[in-house]
Amino acid sequence: MLILLKKGATDDQVAAVEERVRQAGLTPGLVPGKARTAITVTGNWGEAMIPDVRSMPGVMRAIRVSKPYRLATAEAADARTEIAIGEALVGSDNAWFVAGPCSVDEESRLLETAHYLKSLGAQALRGGAYKPRSNPYAFQGHGEPALQMLARAREATGLPIVTEAMDLEQLAMVEEYADVVQIGARNMQNYSLLKRVGRSSKPVILKRGLSASVDELLNAAEYILKEGNCHVILCERGVRTFASHSRFTLDVAAIPVLKALTHLPVIVDPSHPAGVRNLVRPLARAGIAAGADGLLVEVHPEPEHALSDADQALRYADVASLAAEARGISQVLNRSFGADAD
Amino acid sequence: MLILLKKGATDDQVAAVEERVRQAGLTPGLVPGKARTAITVTGNWGEAMIPDVRSMPGVMRAIRVSKPYRLATAEAADARTEIAIGEALVGSDNAWFVAGPCSVDEESRLLETAHYLKSLGAQALRGGAYKPRSNPYAFQGHGEPALQMLARAREATGLPIVTEAMDLEQLAMVEEYADVVQIGARNMQNYSLLKRVGRSSKPVILKRGLSASVDELLNAAEYILKEGNCHVILCERGVRTFASHSRFTLDVAAIPVLKALTHLPVIVDPSHPAGVRNLVRPLARAGIAAGADGLLVEVHPEPEHALSDADQALRYADVASLAAEARGISQVLNRSFGADAD
């Protein structure tokens, strides 16, 4: 059950609705979204009560939702969510183009890459400052200095910055520098982190876990939405299956399925499922063709010098071709891709 | 080890090469392909012997192949295999467009569908006469009468016919009527059937098994090639994973991986992995975008009356949109899709 309040609903009106819910023996949950205020209702709600609540002052809609993720469900919104990041509007007819190195390493290289990607129409720069690594002895990212390099690259190019945070401490740091916080696949069910990022003012990219169902992904998004951060971008990045010819199996069907189940934008990371460079472009094209709202691609000018994910980073020439192809496919689907290229 | 013979190699020359192989304690296997004759060599072959064989009369190439599927491997061919089916050339820059009902039911409906599909640019008509069904009590296809209806639809429209055979008896019947024999996913490792179809004069669509690796698919193709039928078209149609939001998980990465490993054409069936109508178009677009050499799509004018796979059959309007989208995406990749539409 979900109650959506009018934009100008007063505190008294909100309190009255909450009180009404409590009287019915149910638990109201106030979601202090910027765009509009919602009250989630937990417990079994008598159908008969809905018309009642609908007529209360300040109430816009009161609906019965069939999914546990009552804020993320498509039923909860009149339109697809569009999230402004820099000059881009993620979730709109313009597919979002984010690219950059897996790990931030050398500053001049990062700057050069950022300028080059911007010239291809990239709308945000991704780069890892904190890296989740299976192997505890592997390179774990340069931390704050990497964030500072990213911030300088933004200053130089105007590109907003996307970077991952893996715990509360990192998140506090990442929020200071980044425009978008990424929650990685391994942390998709790290509920403490989800709740904390739900109280952040920054948009969030939430990556699907390696073996998460679409319902589990949407429930994870709900953990964030429930705390008031309604700027969540879902990201399909491959799932683990028996197939070993690619690192993970890109689940393209998840894209249209998610877009039917939720109003949130859905983007694709083709680099991690590929695992090797020559599969990134086909997977990226497939993602856009399946209706994804954007691409998150790993690029490195000299992959042989990359500190992580060297095998799957696209070279400059590859990413230029990819951008052109994604643009062409988007046009077939009556969309645009990225910003205008130089 | 693979020895390719020149087109005009004489029987004596072939026999001499076979004899040479036997002298080395190895087993020669003559592959009587139409295009050219090949001799596969089983056993450990001394590197030193290759130059020897290369200089024998009638020998075009003698190469060491690293894969068990020595005829299917990309190394075994100078160019991608192109297979003429009606006016189409499967495996060429023109992506093949095959469509039709899951099961053949009513003749006038089949004819109408065939005419309609042709007007959209379809290059072959698919339709099931023999249906593999998990449930032994479910409808198993109309058999020969269905084949006769398909033949009449071909006569009326000029469209070649694609249909499945599940055993030797059905295969004999299918060969009489069809232009292309389909081997279904459940039979991908039915070696007796593969060997028999390897002696057929008809091109074969070989569907990937539900949990087959790409190597296993290529080994299955090798069973066919080894018997002399070099007209094998591979078909990705989804694999079984934990994901339950689509019937199977379309493994788009398998398309570029297969195209790198083999010279054979690789097409996609988006209908079976979808399982529901509204996922077919996104999956079809993803397949073409990933580089597939064609699409095999289930279409029914009134899916509610279909005898099988009613939920996933595209309606007329859907397939028209799909054809337009596939055409557009193909152009982005410097290819064409299907024949010219009306």
Next chain:
Amino acid sequence: MLILLKKGATDDQVAAVEERVRQAGLTPGLVPGKARTAITVTGNWGEAMIPDVRSMPGVMRAIRVSKPYRLATAEAADARTEIAIGEALVGSDNAWFVAGPCSVDEESRLLETAHYLKSLGAQALRGGAYKPRSNPYAFQGHGEPALQMLARAREATGLPIVTEAMDLEQLAMVEEYADVVQIGARNMQNYSLLKRVGRSSKPVILKRGLSASVDELLNAAEYILKEGNCHVILCERGVRTFASHSRFTLDVAAIPVLKALTHLPVIVDPSHPAGVRNLVRPLARAGIAAGADGLLVEVHPEPEHALSDADQALRYADVASLAAEARGISQVLNRSFGADAD
């Protein structure tokens, strides 16, 4: 819907019941089982009709079954099916112990192995005469000579023979020599083969396909039962998952699940999922502990000389330990394992 007829039901009584079904607009399917005759009914059957049929002469039971596999379902039987093979009763409180080489190679070795296994309490000898091989150039079994060696081993030891058939031609040959026909995982949905073995007088071991659900396995069994062969033994042999530390993932939960869904015996093959020798014993123990009705184990006196599956064949010492452990675990579960050991 399933109608079970009394043992002494006359032809006229059977015909009358069939007629009654036809009158109701439904399709009767006569299942000529040895033990008792059943009539399967396809179509929607009015509940009201059941009491009617029940009172007809010759009818023992008329029941509504909720599963498509109406003969295999547990509801269709009063007791678990027990199948006499040699002196063993498969499906009883005695867990069946079958062992032998993957491929039959050298006769004296086979005989020695058979004698040794018998001394450990083995109740049947397995051995491959026809081998399904992914690689078309790999050893495919010795064929009829291997069957003859198996028959001589039976003569020498009294052990019944279990061997695989992959097509109709092989099946005709296998039936001449073997006591039990094995249908391999790759052929679990080879419906022509299933139907044909359904008309065989020999008991059948039906192996679960690599990615088959339990319902699909039971539907495959139904294809056999429907033709009148009610002696079907199901075999769990591992499924394909992302886990690569064993060749396949033994799905132990499938054992109790199958035993709840069907009255047919369920055995385990621990050798194929293991893929390496040192995993076979733990998997075999787990299978018996989970309630399996028997074990099918690959054994070779000198695995380094085995023509196939050398890595997973147990040595003599291993199989002796395994038999002792399986016997001990069976006792904990109030069962016995194999015949008495020497």
Next chain:
Amino acid sequence: MLILLKKGATDDQVAAVEERVRQAGLTPGLVPGKARTAITVTGNWGEAMIPDVRSMPGVMRAIRVSKPYRLATAEAADARTEIAIGEALVGSDNAWFVAGPCSVDEESRLLETAHYLKSLGAQALRGGAYKPRSNPYAFQGHGEPALQMLARAREATGLPIVTEAMDLEQLAMVEEYADVVQIGARNMQNYSLLKRVGRSSKPVILKRGLSASVDELLNAAEYILKEGNCHVILCERGVRTFASHSRFTLDVAAIPVLKALTHLPVIVDPSHPAGVRNLVRPLARAGIAAGADGLLVEVHPEPEHALSDADQALRYADVASLAAEARGISQVLNRSFGADAD
């Protein structure tokens, strides 16, 4: 590369070894284990250097390890790790028996359950105070009051307490009350949590992630060991596969594989993969039969009143049977199971 120091190695000796490693251009990592001190070495280490280090004062062993998890690898230890928890020695010939409710709810019920389990031979009491829930609106555990109830149950019965912590804050709280900290499957790659629990004085149960490979599980354990907590117990609890007849697929092969790869104890949770009550016992038996060092079982006196996992909680009668069976199977494998039962 791993250097193990003698028990009485002085600070100076340790410092000298570290210095020697640095001189070689490599990075030493001091692991302050209680039992013994280890230095992990990151970087490429010349083989030639090993004899050198071996002869330094205070050094017990210097070995080359082939796995990234150099402390968890079996090569790093002379014997299997045994962890004292209450009167039990986890990893010894006595298989550990832990049981209790999924969530702690009512205190008198918890006490009664604890007494009953103790009478069956249970060696520790499990119970959830903080529950990871996919659905953000579902019951999330009673928190500290639940921990206090658990502590009182320990006081009353003498059973050590096992409970889960999902973030740093919870961990601080859990450490105050519990004897063993559980890290759940969703947090297996929550590296911040792993590092923090690596600095805890409490033993840790680390559950395998839903789609984690055994190498990933061992790398996760390494994150803990590396910080100095050498009391890590691995737990197999099922993986996600296509099979839907059980909630997850218990990967029994992982047990012997892990026991060959690491010196750490490996236990099994049969309740979560089962998902339904009647599969728990067969899976538990299979786990013990495959060689697991213990069982972690959900039990509830009245499952219909359980606040979570009601479907899979064993009733009293079931757990009594399970304990008897596990005891019997353990004896077959020359082990004991749990403490003596009343």
